[in-house]
Amino acid sequence: MKIRNEEYNPIEVEEAGVKFFLPEKDSKPESEKKIGKSMSVFYNPRMTINRDLTICVVNTYSKQRTTKLSYCDSMAATGIRAIRLLKQCPGIEKVHINDLNPIAIETIKNNLELNEVPSGQYKLYTKDAKSLLSHFHEDTDEYFDIIDIDPFGSPCQYIPAAMQSISVSEGGGLLCATATDTPVLFGIKKEACIRKYLTSPIRTDFLKEMGTRIFIYYLAKIANLFELYIKPVISISANHFVRVFLLVRKGILGVNSNIREFGTYQYCRNCLHRSAEKFEYSKSTMKSNLCPICGETMISSGLLWLGDLHNSEYMTNLEGQLADSLIQSFPSYIQMKKFVELAKNENKFPPYFYSIPKLADSLNCTYPSLGKLREHLKELGHNSSRTHFDPQGLKTTASIVEMKNLLKNFQS
Amino acid sequence: MKIRNEEYNPIEVEEAGVKFFLPEKDSKPESEKKIGKSMSVFYNPRMTINRDLTICVVNTYSKQRTTKLSYCDSMAATGIRAIRLLKQCPGIEKVHINDLNPIAIETIKNNLELNEVPSGQYKLYTKDAKSLLSHFHEDTDEYFDIIDIDPFGSPCQYIPAAMQSISVSEGGGLLCATATDTPVLFGIKKEACIRKYLTSPIRTDFLKEMGTRIFIYYLAKIANLFELYIKPVISISANHFVRVFLLVRKGILGVNSNIREFGTYQYCRNCLHRSAEKFEYSKSTMKSNLCPICGETMISSGLLWLGDLHNSEYMTNLEGQLADSLIQSFPSYIQMKKFVELAKNENKFPPYFYSIPKLADSLNCTYPSLGKLREHLKELGHNSSRTHFDPQGLKTTASIVEMKNLLKNFQS
Numbered sequence: 001m002k003i004r005n006e007e008y009n010p011i012e013v014e015e016a017g018v019k020f021f022l023p024e025k026d027s028k029p030e031s032e033k034k035i036g037k038s039m040s041v042f043y044n045p046r047m048t049i050n051r052d053l054t055i056c057v058v059n060t061y062s063k064q065r066t067t068k069l070s071y072c073d074s075m076a077a078t079g080i081r082a083i084r085l086l087k088q089c090p091g092i093e094k095v096h097i098n099d100l101n102p103i104a105i106e107t108i109k110n111n112l113e114l115n116e117v118p119s120g121q122y123k124l125y126t127k128d129a130k131s132l133l134s135h136f137h138e139d140t141d142e143y144f145d146i147i148d149i150d151p152f153g154s155p156c157q158y159i160p161a162a163m164q165s166i167s168v169s170e171g172g173g174l175l176c177a178t179a180t181d182t183p184v185l186f187g188i189k190k191e192a193c194i195r196k197y198l199t200s201p202i203r204t205d206f207l208k209e210m211g212t213r214i215f216i217y218y219l220a221k222i223a224n225l226f227e228l229y230i231k232p233v234i235s236i237s238a239n240h241f242v243r244v245f246l247l248v249r250k251g252i253l254g255v256n257s258n259i260r261e262f263g264t265y266q267y268c269r270n271c272l273h274r275s276a277e278k279f280e281y282s283k284s285t286m287k288s289n290l291c292p293i294c295g296e297t298m299i300s301s302g303l304l305w306l307g308d309l310h311n312s313e314y315m316t317n318l319e320g321q322l323a324d325s326l327i328q329s330f331p332s333y334i335q336m337k338k339f340v341e342l343a344k345n346e347n348k349f350p351p352y353f354y355s356i357p358k359l360a361d362s363l364n365c366t367y368p369s370l371g372k373l374r375e376h377l378k379e380l381g382h383n384s385s386r387t388h389f390d391p392q393g394l395k396t397t398a399s400i401v402e403m404k405n406l407l408k409n410f411q412s
Numbered sequence: 413m414k415i416r417n418e419e420y421n422p423i424e425v426e427e428a429g430v431k432f433f434l435p436e437k438d439s440k441p442e443s444e445k446k447i448g449k450s451m452s453v454f455y456n457p458r459m460t461i462n463r464d465l466t467i468c469v470v471n472t473y474s475k476q477r478t479t480k481l482s483y484c485d486s487m488a489a490t491g492i493r494a495i496r497l498l499k500q501c502p503g504i505e506k507v508h509i510n511d512l513n514p515i516a517i518e519t520i521k522n523n524l525e526l527n528e529v530p531s532g533q534y535k536l537y538t539k540d541a542k543s544l545l546s547h548f549h550e551d552t553d554e555y556f557d558i559i560d561i562d563p564f565g566s567p568c569q570y571i572p573a574a575m576q577s578i579s580v581s582e583g584g585g586l587l588c589a590t591a592t593d594t595p596v597l598f599g600i601k602k603e604a605c606i607r608k609y610l611t612s613p614i615r616t617d618f619l620k621e622m623g624t625r626i627f628i629y630y631l632a633k634i635a636n637l638f639e640l641y642i643k644p645v646i647s648i649s650a651n652h653f654v655r656v657f658l659l660v661r662k663g664i665l666g667v668n669s670n671i672r673e674f675g676t677y678q679y680c681r682n683c684l685h686r687s688a689e690k691f692e693y694s695k696s697t698m699k700s701n702l703c704p705i706c707g708e709t710m711i712s713s714g715l716l717w718l719g720d721l722h723n724s725e726y727m728t729n730l731e732g733q734l735a736d737s738l739i740q741s742f743p744s745y746i747q748m749k750k751f752v753e754l755a756k757n758e759n760k761f762p763p764y765f766y767s768i769p770k771l772a773d774s775l776n777c778t779y780p781s782l783g784k785l786r787e788h789l790k791e792l793g794h795n796s797s798r799t800h801f802d803p804q805g806l807k808t809t810a811s812i813v814e815m816k817n818l819l820k821n822f823q824s
Contacts, residue, residue: 134546138547190693194693195636195664195668200693200696225610279612284612285711286678286709286710287698289698289701297697297698298698299695300698
């Protein structure tokens with residue numbers, strides 16, 4: 001395969017029944033190739049769940065809309081996601097495929113041809129994603145119904161542009177955004193988090209949930225700048241990425257309701273007590289800095305999203321789609337099923353969880369299975385749920401004191 | 413005067429030696445005309461200090477630069493400011509004059525002609541300011557050295573666009589931004605402040621300083637989104653507007669140093685104790701919510717700018733310019749002189765002041781002149797300064813207890 005006068009060895013790959021080429025300059029066996037920015041065109045098989053889930057969420061979204069939809073993949077790489085959307089989402093009429101890398105665009109052209117996509121169904125761009133998104137409406141008088149922001153690293157710089165080109169008609173546009181800069185979101189690179197995501201993280205035992213809520217907070221804040229507001233429909237943290245799907249709508253009342261979902265975590269590093277308080281903008285009264293359990297000084301995060309992570313209608317629809325034979329053929333079907341099972345009850349609990357191994361560690365004791373713990377919590381009158389954020393995490397209304405007593409009782 | 417086939421009665425006005433026309437449909441005497449959005453083209457003689465000060469700040473800025481400069485007035489109205497800059501700022505080579513209102517553009521054309529401005533010195537645009545600013549670099553491969561954002565109301569929506577078209581070479585571009593939505597900045601419309609300026613105000617007796625610092629915080633936050641950082645050079649709150657002049661530069665280290673200037677106010681509504689603490693992002697430790705003086709629960713603002721409001725070099729240069737005969741001919745010369753006198757020491761004190769009448773009110777007592785108070789403060793070992801934010805305000809290192817004792821002592 002020749003692209004721009006250079007010879008590439010096209011590797012044919014298949015994902016969920018869709019074939020596509022990856023251009024490679026060398027002919028190393030697949031197992032020796034490193035996935036990352038050094039690839040001619042980026043493709044990460046570990047991100048399959050990202051694409052599989054997108055198909056399902058877009059199919060749910062399409063059902064809420066009365067017209068055929070446009071989708072923009074602003075950083076399309078091989079084009080696999082856009083092609084899959086055309087093939088596997090009946091609601092999609094047209095895809096706008098962009099990549100700044102000309103080799104990616106040549107690859108996408110080959111892949112569109114390989115999949116016999118009619119030329120009326122797509123449009124190609126070789127632009128900086130920011131530039132495409134921020135000028136699209138002005139240049140064409142159109143908006144995108146669905147925008148995908150899926151960069152290698154932080155998505156922050158693309159979000160203001162996306163807010164300028166997303167449709168807000170009929171219940172809002174669908175923004176799909178991925179962050180792979182998890183050390184920033186999870187509080188390991190604190191300064192970068194403040195700089196990029198506008199808020200300050202803290203170190204807790206529920207980092208992945210905090211990071212996801214920081215990401216949503218950022219998306220809401222940027223939407224709010226444009227008098228838009230957001231409504232998360234599905235949020236997932238998996239395989240070193242966070243991906244959120246959210247509706248973007250217009251209106252000041254909605255902006256105000258977004259603001260009411262912002263709040264902070266308070267965390268006691270001494271006894272591991274945690275709480276989350278929505279920001280009471282009408283009061284401004286300061287909260288006590290002392291742990292209500294042990295009296296030590298607590299730490300606090302900056303503002304983040306304390307509202308729902310998922311929309312129940314979308315979650316129910318997603319669960320329903322798992323019975324579909326096409327969805328069952330998806331490579332990450334098992335992982336998606338697991339996700340739905342673990343995530344579907346997350347909204348019903350406080351916006352944090354307990355990492356059982358960390359708790360046991362602090363008590364210097366062992367711990368039983370989560371199933372056993374949940375039984376005992378039920379006896380104490382506490383509901384609980386596992387969480388997709390952590391295989392050993394438990395969401396519950398029980399306090400840290402109750403959790404510790406429970407673990408201690410298991411030792412005897 | 414005919415504009416777009418409608419007859420206008422041109423009113424000739426003069427400001428700082430520059431003549432210009434205002435188009436008016438009716439021929440009411442000047443005294444009966446209302447200034448506001450209802451005017452065909454907006455001109456506010458009460459904003460003269462805004463323009464006079466801009467001339468002085470731009471002249472200071474030009475001295476730091478080695479090349480001739482471009483200036484963009486993104487909402488030019490009559491064009492008076494742009495024309496004055498061409499006439500009164502030797503460093504300005506070209507002005508870009510924009511107004512969305514076609515009547516304004518016709519007026520500006522007449523005014524350019526009246527002032528015999530050569531056609532090579534200006535360029536006219538009839539665009540939405542956001543659109544002009546966000547596309548300018550892409551369309552022309554140029555940046556503006558100086559950008560003026562001076563809308564009727566909130567400037568927030570224009571700032572992201574300005575950050576995309578401002579030059580960051582040679583020590584940075586100069587952004588001049590005005591906010592006239594002071595009820596929002598000063599905490600009267602709290603919800604709108606959170607929505608527009610990204611932070612929450614509180615009710616204190618130093619509202620104008622708080623509002624100015626909220627405005628600068630917002631400008632810094634938006635700059636930071638684009639990996640830019642800001643350095644305020646002159647900040648003024650006067651006649652129901654806040655105007656700040658700031659350098660905009662590029663770099664992550666600078667962004668991090670901006671973040672270190674953010675912090676919150678703590679305020680006790682019981683005893684009027686106030687403090688300001690920079691946000692210690694490395695710690696996250698919560699502050700006590702109890703007033704260190706009286707033990708009551710305090711209120712706290714959201715993050716705002718606690719760094720310098722003015723740059724000492726700019727302030728000194730501004731003071732020097734007051735000896736210039738051109739500057740002395742400016743209509744707001746006296747007001748500018750007063751501003752420099754009151755503002756030049758503000759940086760040396762904590763980022764708040766005491767409103768002496770409010771303090772006296774809380775004690776149900778009278779109060780002496782600020783001069784007398786300052787003498788007594790000096791005897792107690794406290795420096796103090798008047799402030800341009802409030803004719804009855806005092807900046808000092810003295811605590812609320814010392815201030816109250818001082819006022820009480822004056823009663824006997």
